[in-house]
Every structure is written in C-alpha cells, then in structure tokens.
Amino acid sequence: MSANSDQPKLAGGESSCNDCVLFSLCFAQDIDADARERLSDVIQRRQGVQRSAHLHHGGQPARQLTVLRSGSIKAYEVSREGDELVTGFYLPGDVVGLDAFSMGHHAGSAVALEECRLCEIPVADFQKMLGESPRLNQVMLRLLAEEMAEARKLLLVVGRLDARTRVALFLLSLSRRFERRQLDPDLFRLSMDRRDIANYLGLTIETVSRTLSALQRDDVIHIRGKHVRILDREALAEQAHVEEASPSRQAVG
Amino acid sequence: MSANSDQPKLAGGESSCNDCVLFSLCFAQDIDADARERLSDVIQRRQGVQRSAHLHHGGQPARQLTVLRSGSIKAYEVSREGDELVTGFYLPGDVVGLDAFSMGHHAGSAVALEECRLCEIPVADFQKMLGESPRLNQVMLRLLAEEMAEARKLLLVVGRLDARTRVALFLLSLSRRFERRQLDPDLFRLSMDRRDIANYLGLTIETVSRTLSALQRDDVIHIRGKHVRILDREALAEQAHVEEASPSRQAVG
DNA sequence: CGTCTCTTTGAATGGTATCAAACCCGGTGG
C-alpha cells in the first residue's frame, strides 16, 4: 500500500536513461552521454507514490532532485496566515524541486495528486556532477530560467486578467502540455480539484465552477467533473487572448 | 550629454571590484578572488545613462550582464495586446538581465527611471567564466533562484490581495531594500510614477492614488508626489500582513 | 443506500475599474 522507498536502482525494466520512454521530455537528453551514464548510476526510481503523499515540505533540506515519470504533482507554498498558495502543477518529464537545489532547502511543498512514479537523484550526487559538468550547469540554469518565465507568465495571468481569461489560459496551457506528451490535447482529465485550480488562478471555487459552466454553455468546452473536452479550440484561444495558430515549438509550453 | 559607451575599463577611480563602494551588495563578493580579478578586466563601466534610456529590449540577443551602480531601472514585458507589464524595479547592486543569459535573448525590456551608472559584463566573457568556474555557476543559480522566489512572491501579492495590502507590501519592500543599501528606510523618493506602480501591482492609477491617500489619512505614511515618509512602520506592516520585528538578514529583501 | 466531499447554482454584498473632472506642479512665454 505505502510506497517502497528503497527500490533497487533502475528497477522497472530499463537499464539507463537512454531507454526511458520519457527521454524526449527529460532534461537528461540535454546533457553529455557520460554525465547521463553517471546519472543512470545514481538515480533511484520510486513507484507507487500514493495520492496526497508529499515529495517534500517547504523549509525541508533538499534530499533529492525529482523527475516525474507518471502521475501529476501540485506545488504550493503556505502563507504566513497559514493558507495554501498553489504555485504550479507538474506533469511527466517535469523536474520537481528546482526551488531548492541552489539554496539547500525547499521554498515550497510538493504533493502527489494521484499515484506517481518518480526518478530521484540524491543532491549529493547531483551537486558533485554539477561541479564537474559545465554543460549540466547550463541545463540547470535553463530549467530555472524557464521556471522563472513560467512564474512570470502566471504573474501576468493572475491579478490582471478576468476570470474567463484565466480559466481559458489554464485549460489551454494544460492542453498544450498534454500535447507535448503525446496525449490528446482535446480530451483530458483534471487531476487537481476545483479548489486547487481556483487557488492557482487566484479565484474562488465558485468563480471557477461558474466560468467552466459558462464556457460549456457557449459550446467552447464540455466538462463533467474532472473530465474536459475542448470543443472549440479557437474560441478558447480567443477567450485567452492568444492566437492558436502556428505550431511553433517554443521553450516550455 | 549622451552616454559614452566606450569608457576605458574601470574608469571612475576604482581599480577593481574590490574597491567598489557597492561591493557588499554585488554578487562579485561571492565569487573567487581570481574570478573577480578576471571580472575586473572585462567589466565596462557606463555612466550618464539618461532617464528613459533602454538597457535592452525584449527579444534582443543578450549583449551583456549589467549590474546597476546608481539610479533605478524598470523591467517590463509587452503583452500580445501591446500593453506594458511591469515586472520589477532594480536598485543599485542588483543584476539586470538575468532573464537572458541562459537563453541568449532577453525575455523583457529594461529602462532607466533616472540617470544611472552601470557595470557591464560582455556575455562572451561571462559565458567563458561560467565554463571555468563552478563557483560562479553556483552564484548565478542562486541569483536566478532568488529572482524566481521574488517573482513567486509578487505572484502571491498581485491578484490575491486587496489594494491596500498590495500597496503596503510595495512600500515595505522598497523600504527594506533601501535599508539594505544604507539609505533611510523611512524617507525616500519613488523614482517610478503612479502608472508604473499600478501596473506592477496589477491595479489602476486611481486605486493606487486612493490607497496612498488613505494610508496618509490614517497617519501610516506621509506622501507628497514622489516623496514618501513612513510614519508608522508597524501599522504599515500590519496592513501588509507581515510582522515587522526581528531584523533577520534573509536572502534578497 | 446513507454519508461525506466536491461541485454547481443562486442572490446579495463589496472592492476595484471606469468615466469624469478638478487639482497640483514645473515649465514657458508674455
């Protein structure tokens, strides 16, 4: 029932990152072959991480860098007043815990939204590799810069745009991320509940629900509980004030 | 009148970063002595950068990393709709242009809010140093992580908090940053106009003005144009929902 | 099949945006 946290290395059938089905999504594709070899040696795979299990808590010292293999994860911080503040959602291939690896301790918390499989790289090993591979440093800088750009984008979304635009952007963003992962961009399941969506977008549960209903009423989407179908992608993009046209493959959708 | 962009190296009386009055604020204090020596060799100082002169525009390839020596700078992006989105303000000692140095081109623009003096480090030199000094990499990762934390914090401020809280946080944040720079934390000048403040906080000019007036009416601050005096720091902190107590010297105020 | 949680829907309240006008200040020219 509970996750077995002491799996043998690279359990699960693969012998190295090179064979991983997520290779094309993982940052491992961007580093040197020998660094990847070393990575394969130190990576710990964990599966059966259950829903609502925490990967780490805010303030904790960083123990490992985590790559999500399957499932989804919610990142959040806790304000002084004690309420939760959702900062992002991770999908397979995403690196979880970047907030910590340069400071030594995590800024926020990360919790599984459903059963997950992970790749974990102990910080000690990772720091060692960082000291030896400028290439790996570059990749990390890029990942951080991307995460920052993401945070900036969210900043512009939350607090400046109306509810309908925020929700439309949220759905589109998710859709694009699923697409990059070879999943159906028009039919997917929301692993987070309305409360998390509302929190993430800086809205209330009721407003999110109302907005989703409105989008459904206007035949832009079909939504039933956690299941979403995008009926009119163009209309959705219009709501989000973005053009849905050229399939440019920019960094980090 | 216009800036002389071809200053001799280290003009201005100092022979190296070690002698710089800003040393204690600059990231140069955190790198090895010899890396700092190299830095001193490649740094270009520029002074007389006039108000509303741009350091860089969004989309431009990064030419240099800039450290602000005096004056203040506004960072902003331009949305698809063409309107400006203020993402931050830089004060002396801050590094400007971090958004670019790992991607190669700037995500946003940076413009002087008043006459500025700068230290510029050509990217080519900087990249070379990055490839040679893991320590420097660490420092850069830390700076990026800090900037990300800052962006995250702003995210929580904008769009979740009411106008009064946002403005109070803005004033307190500025105050703390002035304090770190040995300036009076209770009496300072806003180099940005109301429009920039409003944009940064995700509010309208009118709301910012009204809120400042209200804070003045309640004897929390005194404000006259761009000149601010904090009368009741505790009350201001209360408005901002933060405790103003232990002078902990955490990273990046 | 009842209970609990999540979600949806409704009505009223409230905070901020919007529209509009007055004000203040620095600069210019008579």
Place this chain on the structure above:
DNA sequence: CCACCGGGTTTGATACCATTCAAAGAGACG
C-alpha cells in the same frame, strides 16, 4: 511677476465583476 499651459496626480460618482453567504445537486465509498 504672472498667465498659461500640459502631464501627472487626486478625488468623486457610478458600474461591474468576483466574492461571499447559502443551499441544492452529483459522485465516491463504505
């Protein structure tokens, strides 16, 4: 010195969107 601008700022009245409070409906699970 003072009248006259023009931009930025302040203040006022109204409208609107999201929140809040409240309750009903839908799903998951024992």
